[in-house]
Amino acid sequence: QFKERVFSGVQPTGNLHLGNYLGAISRFVPLQEKYDCIYCVVDMHAITVWQDPKELKRQIREVTAAFIAAGIDPKRHIVFNQSQVAEHAELAWVFNCVARVGWMNRMTQFKEKAGKDRENASLGLYAYPSLMAADILVYKGTHVPVGEDQKQHLELARDVAQKFNNDFAESIAEHGWGDAFFPLTEPLIQGPAMRVMSLRDGSKKMSKSDPSDYSRINLTDDADAIAQKIRKAKTDPEPLPSEAAGLEGRPEAQNLVGIFAALSGRSRDEVLKEFGGAQFSTFKAALVDLAVEKLGPIGSEMKRLVADPAHIDAILTDGADRARVIARQTMDAVKDIVGF
Ligand code: ADP
Ligand code: NA
Numbered sequence: 001q002f003k004e005r006v007f008s009g010v011q012p013t014g015n016l017h018l019g020n021y022l023g024a025i026s027r028f029v030p031l032q033e034k035y036d037c038i039y040c041v042v043d044m045h046a047i048t049v050w051q052d053p054k055e056l057k058r059q060i061r062e063v064t065a066a067f068i069a070a071g072i073d074p075k076r077h078i079v080f081n082q083s084q085v086a087e088h089a090e091l092a093w094v095f096n097c098v099a100r101v102g103w104m105n106r107m108t109q110f111k112e113k114a115g116k117d118r119e120n121a122s123l124g125l126y127a128y129p130s131l132m133a134a135d136i137l138v139y140k141g142t143h144v145p146v147g148e149d150q151k152q153h154l155e156l157a158r159d160v161a162q163k164f165n166n167d168f169a170e171s172i173a174e175h176g177w178g179d180a181f182f183p184l185t186e187p188l189i190q191g192p193a194m195r196v197m198s199l200r201d202g203s204k205k206m207s208k209s210d211p212s213d214y215s216r217i218n219l220t221d222d223a224d225a226i227a228q229k230i231r232k233a234k235t236d237p238e239p240l241p242s243e244a245a246g247l248e249g250r251p252e253a254q255n256l257v258g259i260f261a262a263l264s265g266r267s268r269d270e271v272l273k274e275f276g277g278a279q280f281s282t283f284k285a286a287l288v289d290l291a292v293e294k295l296g297p298i299g300s301e302m303k304r305l306v307a308d309p310a311h312i313d314a315i316l317t318d319g320a321d322r323a324r325v326i327a328r329q330t331m332d333a334v335k336d337i338v339g340f
Contacts, residue, residue: 002034002035002036004034004035004036004142004143005035005036005037005038005139005140005141005142005143006028006031006035006036006037006038006141006142006143006144006145006188007037007038007039007040007135007136007139007141007144008024008028008037008038008039008040008144008145009039009040009041009042009045009082009132009135010024010025010039010040010041010042010063010066010067011041011042011043011045011046011063012041012042012043012046012056012059012060012062012063012081013046013049013051013059013208014059014208014209015062015208015216015218015219015220016062016063016066016208016218016219016220017196017206017207017208017216017217017218017219018196018206018216018217018218018219018259018291018295019195019196019205019206019207019216020066020208020219021066021070021219021295021298022194022196022259022262022263023147023193023194023195023196024145024147025066025067025070025072026070027145027190027194028067028070028072028145029070029071029072030190031145031188032072032073032076032077035142035143036077037072037077037078038077038078038139038141038323039067039072039077039078039079040079040080040081040082040135040323041060041063041064041067041079041080041081041082041316042081042082042135043056043060043081043082043083044082044083044088044089044131045082045128045131045132046059047124048113048122048124048125048128049113049122049125058306060081060316061305061306061309061312061313062220062302062306064079064081064305064312064315064316065301065302065305065306065312066219066298066302067079068301068305068315069219069297069298069299069301069302069305070298074315074318074319078319078322078323079315079316079319080316080317080318080319080320080322080323081316081320082135084316084317084320084323084324085138085320085323085324085327087138087324087327087328087330087331088131088134088135088138088327089131089134090331091134091137091138091327091330091331091334092127092130092131092133092134094134094164094334094338095130095131095133095134095137095160095164096127096130098160098163098164098167099129099130099133099156099159099160099163103129103156103159104126104127104129104130106152107128107129107152107153107156108152109128109149109152109153110125110126110128113125114126128153129153129156129157130156130160132153132156132157133153133156133157133160133161136154136157136185137157137160137161137182137183137185137330138326138327138330138331139323139326139327139330140182140183140330141183141185142183142185142186143185143186143187143188144157144185144186144187144188145187145188145190146187146188147193147194147195148193148195151187154185154187157185158184158185160182161182161183161184161185162184164181164182165179165180165181165182168181168337168338171336171337171338171339172337175333175336175337177333177337181333181334181337194258194262196255196258196259196262197251197252197255198210198212198215198216199214199215199216199217199229199230199232199233199234199255200212200214200215200233200234201215201234202234202251202252202254202255203251213229214228214229214232216229217229217230217291217295219295219298219299219302220299220302220303221295221299222296222299223292223296226288226291226292226295226296227288227292230256230284230287230288230291231284231288233252233256233284234252235252235253235256235280235284236250236252236253238250238253239277239278239279239280240253240257240272240275240276240277240278240279240280240283241253241272241276242272242273242276242277243269243272243273243276244257244267244268244269244272246272247268253280256280256283256284256287257271257272257275259287259291260275260283260286260287260290263290263291263294263295264290
């Protein structure tokens with residue numbers, strides 16, 4: 001359909017929240033008009049940290065439901081879960097043999113996720129970037145919409161592609177692929193980076209793993225929960241400034257205004273033109289209305305979809321069948337190139 005291909009994934013590892021929506025899933029939607037899109041529930045990445053099997057199954061369906069409820073069309077594009085297409089793991093092994101230990105040692109996310117007890121982290125968590133490179137390159141993905149926190153991983157995918165192209169240059173040419181087999185995937189920059197912060201602490205990211213449920217708005221929260229969480233959100237005592245520059249040094253205000261701007265498709269300055277000088281009570285009431293208006297339908301549609309697991313599973317199976325056709329072609333060529 002289109003010439004260029006987007007790949008992106010979301011882990012099924014906990015309740016999806018507003019940060020996942022504004023920073024990732026909502027940004028996948030408009031790309032459907034310009035690219036062939038492959039959106040993957042990356043369950044093999046999820047198990048780099050132990051997951052309860054029943055929960056994992058539930059989360060796979062919930063992320064799928066979120067993709068669809070947000071407006072991703074699983075018929076025109078591909079939606080599936082990673083573990084159904086064995087070629088991801090197959091290519092990741094080849095990439096484990098192309099990537100260098102030193103490259104993995106430089107990954108900041110491993111250090112964050114493994115914490116102090118690095119010796120006891122799973123080998124999968126350490127090799128995660130190699131699997132992520134395979135996720136993208138098994139489809140020869142040309143573009144990846146990346147959050148700030150994934151930039152280093154995309155760099156690594158490019159390094160793996162380049163080294164594979166170099167290490168096997170002669171064989172690649174002999175098999176008729178010219179001078180490069182894998183593309184050097186480009187990051188897709190879609191406007192300013194969106195980082196949604198915790199509603200309880202403006203210095204921390206809104207996160208699935210935060211123990212406080214009041215720190216995040218879950219996509220399946222109902223109107224009452226959304227309203228309560230926004231009303232309880234931490235703020236400072238000053239009224240809102242009249243332009244974005246006045247948010248400097250006020251992380252909680254910055255966060256709430258940023259959320260308002262993102263949900264309404266306006267800039268922070270535009271939002272503050274309307275609310276400059278207002279008290280937070282006024283602003284929060286408007287934010288509650290906006291959030292309920294934008295997130296309410298997504299939450300209800302997610303609930304409707306997960307209530308019919310057989311239907312979601314059928315979508316995932318269909319997506320996997322179509323993904324596998326592409327992935328198998330790549331993998332067969334890789335086997336020829338490597339000499340298997
Ligand atoms: P991962 O561990 O794969 O990054 P997450 O569940 O943390 O999985 O995030 C899924 C997606 O949501 C990623 O693209 C990430 O950048 C985005 N994301 C997560 N939290 C936030 C946040 N607080 N603000 C903006 N984007 C976020
Ligand atoms: Na993340």
